[in-house]
Structure formats: structure tokens, C-alpha cells
Amino acid sequence: MPTEVTILGISGAVWLLLLLAICSAVFAWRMSALLRVLAMGRRENRLDHPVLRAWTFLKEVICQSRMLTGESIINWAHPAIFWGFCFFVIASALMFVGGIAAPWLWIPQVEEIPVLGTLVDLFAVIVLVGLIASSIRRYILTPPGLQRTMDATIVVLLIAALMVSFLLAEAGGYADEVWCHAPASVGMSENAEKSESCPRERGHGTQTFLPAGTATAYVMLAAGVSPEGVVNVGVTAWWVHVAILLTFLVYLPFSKHMHLIWAPFAVFFAELPAKGTLPAADDSGKEPSTQLGLFTWRMLLSGYACAECGRCERVCPAVESGSKLSPREILHDLKSLVLKDGIATLKGRKPDDDGREFIGGTVPAEAIWACTSCYACVDICPVRNEHVPIIVQMRRKLVDEGKVDAKLQETLMSLQRYGNSQGKSARKRFDWAKDLPGGLKDATKEPVDMLWFLGDYAAYHPSSARVSRLVALVFNQAGIDFGVLAKGEKSAGNDVRRIGEEGLFEMLAEQNMKALGKADFQRIVTTDPHTYHTLKHEYSRFGLETPVVHYSEVLDECLRTGKLSPKRSLEGKAVYHDPCYLGRYNGIYDPPRRVIDATGLERVEMPRNRENSFCCGAGGGKIWMEEEEGISERPAVSRIREALQIDGVTHFVVSCPKDLGMFEDAVKTVGAEDRLRIIDLGELVYEAIGMEEV
Amino acid sequence: MNIAVVVRQVPDLVEPLEIDASGAALDVDEVEFLINETDDHALEQALLLKESGGGSITVVAIDFGQVDDVLYTAAAKGADRIVKIPYDDDDRPPRPAEAAAMIAEAVKDIDAELVLVGSSAHDELEGVLAPLLALKLELPYLGVIRGVKPGEGGSVTAFKEFPGAAMAQMNVKLPAVLGILAADQPPRYVPVSRIRAAMKSTEFEEKETAAAVPEPNVTVLRMHHPEPSGRAEMLTGSEDEVAARLAEILKEKGVVQ
Numbered sequence: 048m049p050t051e052v053t054i055l056g057i058s059g060a061v062w063l064l065l066l067l068a069i070c071s072a073v074f075a076w077r078m079s080a081l082l083r084v085l086a087m088g089r090r091e092n093r094l095d096h097p098v099l100r101a102w103t104f105l106k107e108v109i110c111q112s113r114m115l116t117g118e119s120i121i122n123w124a125h126p127a128i129f130w131g132f133c134f135f136v137i138a139s140a141l142m143f144v145g146g147i148a149a150p151w152l153w154i155p156q157v158e159e160i161p162v163l164g165t166l167v168d169l170f171a172v173i174v175l176v177g178l179i180a181s182s183i184r185r186y187i188l189t190p191p192g193l194q195r196t197m198d199a200t201i202v203v204l205l206i207a208a209l210m211v212s213f214l215l216a217e218a219g220g221y222a223d224e225v226w227c228h229a230p231a232s233v234g235m236s237e238n239a240e241k242s243e244s245c246p247r248e249r250g251h252g253t254q255t256f257l258p259a260g261t262a263t264a265y266v267m268l269a270a271g272v273s274p275e276g277v278v279n280v281g282v283t284a285w286w287v288h289v290a291i292l293l294t295f296l297v298y299l300p301f302s303k304h305m306h307l308i309w310a311p312f313a314v315f316f317a318e319l320p321a322k323g324t325l326p327a328a329d330d331s332g333k334e335p336s337t338q339l340g341l342f343t344w345r346m347l348l349s350g351y352a353c354a355e356c357g358r359c360e361r362v363c364p365a366v367e368s369g370s371k372l373s374p375r376e377i378l379h380d381l382k383s384l385v386l387k388d389g390i391a392t393l394k395g396r397k398p399d400d401d402g403r404e405f406i407g408g409t410v411p412a413e414a415i416w417a418c419t420s421c422y423a424c425v426d427i428c429p430v431r432n433e434h435v436p437i438i439v440q441m442r443r444k445l446v447d448e449g450k451v452d453a454k455l456q457e458t459l460m461s462l463q464r465y466g467n468s469q470g471k472s473a474r475k476r477f478d479w480a481k482d483l484p485g486g487l488k489d490a491t492k493e494p495v496d497m498l499w500f501l502g503d504y505a506a507y508h509p510s511s512a513r514v515s516r517l518v519a520l521v522f523n524q525a526g527i528d529f530g531v532l533a534k535g536e537k538s539a540g541n542d543v544r545r546i547g548e549e550g551l552f553e554m555l556a557e558q559n560m561k562a563l564g565k566a567d568f569q570r571i572v573t574t575d576p577h578t579y580h581t582l583k584h585e586y587s588r589f590g591l592e593t594p595v596v597h598y599s600e601v602l603d604e605c606l607r608t609g610k611l612s613p614k615r616s617l618e619g620k621a622v623y624h625d626p627c628y629l630g631r632y633n634g635i636y637d638p639p640r641r642v643i644d645a646t647g648l649e650r651v652e653m654p655r656n657r658e659n660s661f662c663c664g665a666g667g668g669k670i671w672m673e674e675e676e677g678i679s680e681r682p683a684v685s686r687i688r689e690a691l692q693i694d695g696v697t698h699f700v701v702s703c704p705k706d707l708g709m710f711e712d713a714v715k716t717v718g719a720e721d722r723l724r725i726i727d728l729g730e731l732v733y734e735a736i737g738m739e740e741v
Numbered sequence: 742m743n744i745a746v747v748v749r750q751v752p753d754l755v756e757p758l759e760i761d762a763s764g765a766a767l768d769v770d771e772v773e774f775l776i777n778e779t780d781d782h783a784l785e786q787a788l789l790l791k792e793s794g795g796g797s798i799t800v801v802a803i804d805f806g807q808v809d810d811v812l813y814t815a816a817a818k819g820a821d822r823i824v825k826i827p828y829d830d831d832d833r834p835p836r837p838a839e840a841a842a843m844i845a846e847a848v849k850d851i852d853a854e855l856v857l858v859g860s861s862a863h864d865e866l867e868g869v870l871a872p873l874l875a876l877k878l879e880l881p882y883l884g885v886i887r888g889v890k891p892g893e894g895g896s897v898t899a900f901k902e903f904p905g906a907a908m909a910q911m912n913v914k915l916p917a918v919l920g921i922l923a924a925d926q927p928p929r930y931v932p933v934s935r936i937r938a939a940m941k942s943t944e945f946e947e948k949e950t951a952a953a954v955p956e957p958n959v960t961v962l963r964m965h966h967p968e969p970s971g972r973a974e975m976l977t978g979s980e981d982e983v984a985a986r987l988a989e990i991l992k993e994k995g996v997v998q
Contacts, residue, residue: 330934
């Protein structure tokens with residue numbers, strides 16, 4: 048072992064032990080500080096569903112599933128480097144243990160272990176190739192949102208140095224084993240012969256096939272290095288390798304690459320099982336002592352776990368439309384806050400923040416309000432960070448301070464007063480059904496199978512209310528026994544929650560629960576994905592247990608069971624826009640597609656479809672806000688342009704009442720209303736089953 | 742500065758207004774009430790004055806309609822005291838003279854240096870409540886104010902807009918009553934959680950008044966929705982039918998030959 052040397056009169060093994068102890072102490076000190084900072088966050092239980100968590104960990108950390116299905120180059124380079132890292136953890140552990148124990152006890156080194164040794168040897172090369180590829184991506188191809196930071200450069204160089212020094216050490220071992228008594232000038236063939244006569248020492252098992260290490264040795268020899276030289280370089284390289292490892296140990300918890308330590312935990316403690324169910328507001332009534340206390344510990348962990356890969360930024364509709372929001376920067380700022388304020392608080396100092404507020408200061412209010420809560424960033428994040436809940440948490444603080452724009456304030460006041468976002472009388476919620484043949488059943492007066500929860504847009508927005516009427520006619524045609532909460536239905540509050548007005552959300556939910564409590568029904572249906580999401584996942588804490596379905600599922604079921612049968616085949620080429628809260632949030636992709644197929648339209652996909660769907664820009668309460676200045680192109684317009692690139696497209700099918708209005712506006716902005724018809728799924732079925740508008 | 746703010750209830754015009762069986766008044770049971778908009782501005786102005794120069798805010802209201810909601814909201818926004826004046830008649834909102842007399846009595850006890858009240862209300866466009874109140878309190882009055890700033894030595898600076906876009910900046914020696922049209926900034930948003938917290942923590946002070954108010958010598962004879970004059974003819978039917986009828990009418994009227 049290379050530790051069987053004496054440096055300054057002290058055994059190499061003792062040196063190694065000493066260095067390891069010092070560096071581990073620094074590492075442990077820093078890690079304990081980081082952990083104590085995390086503990087400053089609000090409590091949140093993330094230990095539920097342990098089996099699902101373990102499975103997610105296995106899939107996403109060990110098997111790197113989110114990386115493998117991600118962006119090109121890094122989709123293989125990162126898993127390669129990660130798996131290499133896992134093997135090298137074993138190799139390094141054996142190096143340290145073996146090196147320290149060497150004077151007394153022989154611990155086999157990784158290159159002596161068959162198969163494992165070969166794998167580690169190969170991974171040294173694979174990791175190097177991965178590093179080169181990912182460096183080309185970072186420094187030459189540079190996707191937007193990926194930074195060329197000094198930190199990244201240092202880490203890449205350190206890992207590369209680790210691999211090279213490992214190979215050199217392996218080569219040294221090989222030379223020591225095979226050519227140990229060979230003269231410096233001999234050629235390779237002679238060497239091979241000589242090696243036969245060499246006495247075998249323990250260690251450097253030549254039974255293990257080490258192609259890369261051996262090749263390195265031969266390359267060095269060919270380059271004119273003597274076998275002893277190779278051996279000596281190997282010993283030095285071993286020590287260099289150890290030194291880099293220890294440097295890494297100390298450097299890691301201070302650098303961007305701390306994601307290497309924290310990301311596995313971030314994935315394990317991910318938001319499971321449902322997506323986008325925000326934590327309730329802190330109702331303890333106590334003001335947190337630091338700004339960190341506003342966030343849950345898992346939110347704070349996001350800062351540590353963020354690898355600054357920039358994926359969130361590349362999928363963000365707000366970023367694409369030129370707003371001030373960058374989900375990556377928000378996490379970066381949060382990380383800076385966690386480190387600065389957190390460490391300062393640990394040391395008993397007041398955070399040195401120049402009196403600058405984090406929320407609305409470091410992170411500008413415009414950025415916080417620009418989010419549409421589409422969840423594309425959370426969905427794409429390889430370490431399962433939760434940008435949207437973090438943004439909502441910041442909004443809660445702004446709302447608590449009354450810092451909302453005039454238009455939003457008017458909407459919130461309307462919701463407080465009338466229970467809807469439209470500033471309309473609650474008595475007019477069902478005006479769209481005034482002349483509906485047969486009228487609407489009131490579920491509070493007679494039992495129904497299905498309770499239709501409208502939502503504000505389906506009730507009041509002119510286009511969507513018209514569609515509501517058609518959907519009611521289709522439901523009647525299908526023989527569905529349905530009714531509504533004729534009195535008492537209020538906004539379900541999805542967007543209110545995303546605005547950060549948690550108190551208002553709770554008030555609306557309580558009012559709705561009161562009304563629902565008076566009704567007799569088996570399941571809830573809604574045309575609105577926002578309402579669907581919140582009723583399905585966020586009303587359980589108010590006691591709602593009934594199943595919730597989206598009308599696309601109901602229409603699909605009716606068409607498949609023959610309760611509805613198309614009378615004519617519609618003509619044209621249709622694209623379907625996946626609403627964020629139906630698709631990405633709840634994984635409902637196929638029922639609406641099957642419905643379109645049943646109408647006879649030719650269905651084609653837009654480039655951004657299913658979980659990669661592109662938000663219309665209305666969600667998260669964005670539809671209630673004044674437009675941010677400096678917007679280049681609204682997301683809905685960009686989406687329409689995307690659809691128009693498809694040759695011969697005639698129908699743009701939506702299944703969300705907000706989408707209808709958003710895209711009707713957008714198609715006019717583009718001037719393509721003659722070419723592209725924005726049509727709701729319900730109206731499509733209405734036409735296909737051959738009903739006449741009555 | 743000790744500020745009193747008067748807030749009133751007005752019918753919410755978003756909800757349909759119904760006339761009651763007498764045919765001479767709104768059906769109060771069907772009316773939803775909300776804070777009078779300019780009173781909301783008066784409260785905001787008081788909050789801004791308190792924030793810039795300290796002091797205390799007392800909100801005074803007559804117990805009518807859904808006034809509790811308004812008062813809790815005011816408390817959540819930062820009002821220090823809430824004085825509610827009992828009022829028995831659920832069917833008839835107090836008339837301005839009545840209201841002025843009751844409020845004046847309550848305000849006297851508060852010992853306010855500045856009384857802020859909305860300049861007018863949509864059910865009282867004349868804006869008599871504020872001057873009547875000043876009269877009862879024997880205080881100077883200045884109305885249609887768009888912003889108030891703290892002034893020197895027991896005074897405030899009030900901003901008033903005149904037609905033709907002339908702005909006047911006036912020094913008002915306190916005590917005084919100001920009729921507010923708009924505060925320096927729009928009324929703030931107060932989150933529901935704070936209103937709910939205020940509901941738990943706020944105690945209303947009840948202030949019985951015994952103001953004698955003469956019976957009005959004006960009686961409402963009839964109240965009704967605007968009636969269509971009967972001159973309009975709605976064209977119905979298919980596009981062709983509508984177009985044919987339209988052409989016919991245009992000919993009849995001699996617009997086209």
C-alpha cells in the first residue's frame with residue numbers, strides 16, 4: 048500500500064488517519080450547521096407513505112429515471128457520473144480503510160476484487176467521457192439557464208483529477224505487480240516474460256481485469272516512462288487521489304455540488320403521493336423569528352438540493368414570456384438566504400441583510416406574482432424541488448401585508464363578498480341554465496347521482512357559460528342523473544390558494560362544505576380542472592370524501608358504454624391542449640383524447656403535449672392580475688402559434704373553462720380565428736352526437 | 742392624533758334591487774349591504790395618517806345591515822376602537838339627519854381631533870351627512886377632499902380638487918370634520934385570516950344614543966325600477982327574418998327608398 052511509507056518520520060497510515068479525521072470533522076461541523084438551519088423551517092410531515100418514498104428513491108436516485116428521460120447529452124452523462132460516483136464511494140472507502148490499516152492488516156482494495164474492480168476501472172473512463180460531454184454541453188452548447196460558474200468548473204476539474212489519479216494509481220499498481228523487477232529499458236514483450244519470474248506480493252491482484260489501468264500503464268511505458276517511474280507516479284497519484292477526496296469532503300458542503308449530498312434526501316422527502324397540494328398556512332399566530340421560519344424545512348432543503356441545472360427555467364411559461372420570474376433564481380436566492388440568515392442565526396448574530404426583505408426585496412414581487420402555478424418546473428426538477436409551493440409561500444406573506452395589485456384586490460374582494468371571482472351576484476350563478484329544457488336539478492332538494500360543481504368561469508364567463516349549457520344538454524342526452532348546488536356554490540378556491548390567500552380559501556371551502564353537506568349525491572363532476580384538483584385533493588381536510596371526476600372522464604365513459612353515440616363524424620384536424628391541472632397535476636391525458644377520437648376528428652399532437660404541455664398563462668390567479676410590464680408574448684399566444692405550425696390544423700380542443708377564454712383571445716391576437724377554431728370538448732361531443740343548439 | 746371615522750352601509754348594487762310590498766321602499770330583506778365606498782376611503786386616510794404620525798382610530802357606525810363585517814374588517818386593518826350605535830329598525834336605513842344626530846352624540850365622547858367621513862354615498866348623493874355631522878358637533882367642515890397630510894401644530898393639510906383640474910392645498914386647524922372623496926391611496930386589502938382573527942379579538946363598544954330627530958316632512962310616494970318607454974321593438978327570428986323586418990322598417994321610416 049502507498050501508505051507503507053514514512054513522511055517526516057511519521058507513518059503514511061498515521062498521516063492518512065490524521066488527514067481523514069480533520070477533514071471529516073470539518074465536514075461534520077458544516078453538515079450539522081446546515082441541518083440545524085433546516086430545523087429553523089416550519090414543520091411538515093414528509094415521512095408518510097414510506098414504501099412509495101423508498102420506491103421513488105430507488106427509481107429516481109439509484110436508477111436516475113428523471114435524468115434518463117431528460118435532456119440530451121446529460122441524460123446519459125449524469126447517470127454515468129452518478130453511477131461512477133457510487134462505485135467510487137466503495138473504492139474510496141476501501142482506500143481509506145486499507146491505507147490506514149495497512150501496517151497491521153491487509154484490506155483488499157477494489158482493484159483486487161473481480162468484477163467490481165473491473166467495473167470501477169471502466170467507470171473511471173466512463174466518468175471522464177461523461178465529464179467531457181457535460182462540459183461541452185455547459186461551456187459550448189450552453190442551454191439557457193445553465194450557468195458557467197467557477198463552482199461548476201472547480202467541481203468538474205476535481206472529479207476529472209480524481210479519475211485520472213485513480214487510473215495512474217492503478218497503472219502504478221500494475222507496474223509494481225508485473226514489472227516490479229524489470230529493468231527500466233526493457234520493452235513490453237520482455238516485460239511480459241520477466242513478469243512470470245517476479246515474486247508475487249499480496250495486493251494489486253492481477254487476476255482482476257483492469258483494462259483502463261493496464262492501458263494507462265502501457266501508454267506511460269510507451270511514452271518513455273520507466274516501470275519504476277510508473278510505480279512512483281502511481282504512489283504519488285494515490286496520495287493525490289486521497290488529497291482530492293479529502294478536499295472534496297471539505298469543499299462539497301460549501302459548494303453548489305452539495306446537491307450531491309442533499310438531492311437524494313430531497314427526492315426521498317418529495318411531495319407524495321399527490322402533486323401540488325400545498326401545505327396549510329401556519330395558524331399558530333406566531334411570527335417566525337427569522338425569514339426562514341416562513342418556509343417549511345423541505346422548502347429550505349430545496350436550496351441545498353438544487354443543482355442549478357436550469358431545467359425549471361427552460362420549461363417555465365413566465366420565463367418564456369419574458370417576465371421577471373426565474374424559478375431557478377428563486378431557489379438560488381432561497382439557498383443564499385438559508386445559508387446567510389441561517390448560519391448567522393446559528394452564530395447568534397442578526398442576519399446581515401441591510402434591512403432588505405427577502406420576499407418582495409431580494410426576490411422581486413413581480414417575479415413572485417408572475418408564476419402561473421403550472422407545475423412544469425416542479426415536474427421537470429430532477430431533485431423534486433417544489434418551486435410552486437415556495438412561490439405560494441412567498442405570496443402568502445405579500446397577501447398578509449396587503450401587497451396585491453389593484454385588479455387582484457378587486458377580485459379577492461369579490462371572492463370575499465360574492466364567493467366568485469367575477470364580481471357577479473351569487474344569485475346569477477346559474478343564469479346560463481335559465482331556459483335549459485327541463486331545468487337544472489337542485490341537489491339540495493332531491494338526490495342526484497352526480498353533483499356538478501361549476502366553478503366561476505363555467506358559471507359566469509360568457510363563452511364558458513354557453514359551453515356549460517351544452518354540457519348540461521349532453522349530460523341529459525346521456526341520461527346522467529345530475530344536479531347542482533343551486534344556492535351556496537362558491538368558487539372552490541384553487542386559484543385563491545395559489546394567490547396565497549389561504550384564509551379566503553378556507554372560508555370558501557367551509558362555505559362550500561356547508562352547501563355540499565345539504566346535498567345528496569354519489570360523486571362530484573366538474574368541467575374545471577382547477578376546481579377538480581382542489582376538490583379532489585384539498586377538500587379532504589374539510590371532510591370531503593366523495594369521488595371527484597372531470598367531465599372528460601364522464602364523456603369518455605358515456606361514449607365507450609354507448610350512452611352517447613356520435614351521429615356524424617366531424618371533419619378536420621384537431622390538437623388537444625392539456626390543461627395543467629388536469630394533465631400535469633392529475634395525470635389525466637387519455638380520456639379527453641379518446642373523446643376527440645370518438646368524434647371523428649383527426650387528432651395530432653402539438654410538440655409540447657401531455658406532461659410537457661404549455662400553460663395558457665391563466666392559472667395560479669394570474670388571470671386576475673394586471674399584466675406585468677415588459678412581457679414579450681403571452682403564453683396563450685405562443686401556444687396558438689405552436690398549434691398553427693401543424694399543417695392543416697382546424698380545431699384547438701380545450702377542456703378547461705379558463706382555457707376557452709384565454710385561447711379565444713389569443714387566436715384573435717394572432718389573427719387566426721378563421722383558420723383555427725377554439726372548441727371545448729363538451730361542444731365537440733354536442734356536435735358529434737348531432738344535437739341542435741336549443 | 743385621535744381620529745374618528747364614520748362608516749355607513751349602502752345597498753350592494755351588484756345584487757338585484759327589489760321594491761318591497763309597499764311600493765315605496767327597497768325590500769331591505771333582499772338587499773345586501775356593504776361599506777360606502779367613500780367611507781372606506783375615509784378609513785384608509787385615517788390609517789395612513791396614523792401610520793405617518795401615530796395616534797388612534799375609532800370607527801363609528803350605526804348598527805344596520807351587515808355592519809359587523811365592515812367593522813371587523815376595519816379592526817383587521819388597524820382601527821383601535823369600534824363604536825357601534827344600536828339602531829332598532831331593521832327595515833329602514835337611518836335617514837341622514839337621524840344618522841348625523843346619532844353619530845354626533847357618539848363622536849362627542851371620543852374626543853376626536855379629526856373626524857373623517859365619506860363625502861357622499863350612492864344612496865345619498867347630496868352628501869349631507871358629513872356637513873350635518875359637523876353642524877351637530879359645532880366643528881368646521883371641509884368636503885370633497887382627496888388626500889390629507891399631517892400638518893404643523895394641531896392642523897392637517899387637506900387637498901381638494903376643483904372643476905377644471907385646479908387643486909387646492911388647505912391648512913385645516915383641528916378639530917374639524919373632513920368629507921373624504923378619496924384617500925391618498927386606494928383602500929388596502931386585508932386578508933381573511935386577519936379579519937377572522939379580528940372577529941375573535943375585537944370587542945365592539947355599544948353607544949346608546951337618545952338623539953331626538955324630527956319626523957321628515959318628505960314622504961316617498963313610490964319607488965320603482967326604470968320603466969321601458971315602449972318605443973323599442975325587439976327584432977327576433979332568423980337572420981333573414983330580422984334583416985327583412987329591418988329593411989321594412991327602414992323603408993317605413995323613409996330612411997331608404
